[in-house]
Amino acid sequence: MAATPEAVEPQKPSRAAMEVHLPERYAHWKKQLQAELLQMERQFQDHAARWQREEQEFVDPRRMVVPANSDAAAAFYLSAGLFGNAAVPRTFPGHALAVVPLPRDDSLIAALDGPPTTWLHSFRHEAAHLFSLDYPQLREAPQWFQEGYAELWCEGPPPPTLMGLEAWPFWRTLAFRYGPGAQLPEAPGEIRYSAFAMRAAEALQYDKSSTPWLSKLAQSWSLPADVVFYTPYLGLRGRDADWDTEQRRFLLASRPGQQVELDLVWSWDGEQPLKLEMQHGRAPSEPEAGLILSVKDSEPATSPRLRIRLGQNGGWAAYPESGTEVRFEALSRAPRPAVPGMPHQLVLRKDGSALVLDGEGFRRRFDLQELQLQFPLQLRMYVRDGAFALRYR
Numbered sequence: 212m213a214a215t216p217e218a219v220e221p222q223k224p225s226r227a228a229m230e231v232h233l234p235e236r237y238a239h240w241k242k243q244l245q246a247e248l249l250q251m252e253r254q255f256q257d258h259a260a261r262w263q264r265e266e267q268e269f270v271d272p273r274r275m276v277v278p279a280n281s282d283a284a285a286a287f288y289l290s291a292g293l294f295g296n297a298a299v300p301r302t303f304p305g306h307a308l309a310v311v312p313l314p315r316d317d318s319l320i321a322a323l324d325g326p327p328t329t330w331l332h333s334f335r336h337e338a339a340h341l342f343s344l345d346y347p348q349l350r351e352a353p354q355w356f357q358e359g360y361a362e363l364w365c366e367g368p369p370p371p372t373l374m375g376l377e378a379w380p381f382w383r384t385l386a387f388r389y390g391p392g393a394q395l396p397e398a399p400g401e402i403r404y405s406a407f408a409m410r411a412a413e414a415l416q417y418d419k420s421s422t423p424w425l426s427k428l429a430q431s432w433s434l435p436a437d438v439v440f441y442t443p444y445l446g447l448r449g450r451d452a453d454w455d456t457e458q459r460r461f462l463l464a465s466r467p468g469q470q471v472e473l474d475l476v477w478s479w480d481g482e483q484p485l486k487l488e489m490q491h492g493r494a495p496s497e498p499e500a501g502l503i504l505s506v507k508d509s510e511p512a513t514s515p516r517l518r519i520r521l522g523q524n525g526g527w528a529a530y531p532e533s534g535t536e537v538r539f540e541a542l543s544r545a546p547r548p549a550v551p552g553m554p555h556q557l558v559l560r561k562d563g564s565a566l567v568l569d570g571e572g573f574r575r576r577f578d579l580q581e582l583q584l585q586f587p588l589q590l591r592m593y594v595r596d597g598a599f600a601l602r603y604r
Contacts, residue, residue, distance in 0.1 A: 309337035359411030381446035459603035481561035498597025
């Protein structure tokens with residue numbers, strides 16, 4: 212008679228899995244975020260092998276808390292006794308806690324199958340800070356390296372070379388255009404983190420020790436001054452954004468009072484009509500959103516351009532601008548019934564040397580030569596104080 216095998220107690224994980232706390236409206240993201248953290252933890256241990264790992268114990272489990280908007284984040288800070296700007300993602304090492312608020316609590320965001328692309332970048336950044344708590348040597352690194360290393364995890368494991376950072380919408384190398392002052396406290400946060408990521412990437416590539424931040428390269432690293440760029444920056448400015456280039460679907464969601472701009476990855480040659488669907492979100496605000504058309508490789512903010520605006524309840528406006536001038540024209544009457552947050556259709560087509568716009572009874576015709584515009588045209592979508600979706604049809 213065969214011996215009965217002894218019961219083997221299942222091996223327990225070295226520590227409890229990191230918790231994810233989401234608002235009920237976004238609970239359908241939880242499975243993806245938990246899987247993201249499990250995969251990232253394994254990848255982090257492999258990539259951080261140069262540092263000795265010493266698992267830390269905390270009174271509370273490690274948590275990723277996701278408030279629905281800035282107000283919810285401020286309320287959470289108050290209840291948890293936290294201090295700082297609640298509107299931006301932040302990690303509290305002593306609490307084994309990261310707080311990653313959504314830009315706004317909006318129907319367009321809640322309808323996504325998963326989190327917005329750039330918000331997920333922030334989520335990974337803060338998760339990297341929490342994973343780094345088990346690496347005392349890494350925690351002793353200067354602030355620029357810790358932030359730069361966390362930023363390198365935004366899209367997955369850090370790329371093996373600096374050039375791995377450069378891809379549309381180019382936000383990770385935005386500091387190139389800012390120059391040597393990109394690391395200074397007065398530089399915008401996105402610029403500084405972009406510079407930190409590039410500096411950390413080079414330090415890790417050229418120094419395989421446990422203190423790459425002390426290398427001669429890292430200590431003397433700086434961005435070049437007076438670099439001439441022959442094309443303007445055309446990519447993403449601000450947070451947050453989501454995109455699916457295969458499906459030709461784009462979404463912008465700004466924090467209250469802020470603006471997000473995204474230069475689309477394609478230009479339009481005018482050979483075929485351009486059919487667009489545009490939609491505002493429904494979160495209470497007074498959004499300003501639309502589309503800017505300018506000559507390919509020009510700077511839309513200072514070049515001849517055509518601004519197309521969509522009102523939250525429908526209604527269009529379209530008019531030319533040039534130089535630094537920003538004009539304002541009233542919207543056409545909204546189609547009835549005027550329901551906030553409904554999708555609206557716009558068709559752009561070339562007619563000889565003219566550009567014709569048709570949108571739900573709204574029609575405008577512009578002579579491109581008179582406006583100093585020509586095909587191909589690049590498209591910049593933008594939103595201030597709201598959420599705004601655009602789809603190619």
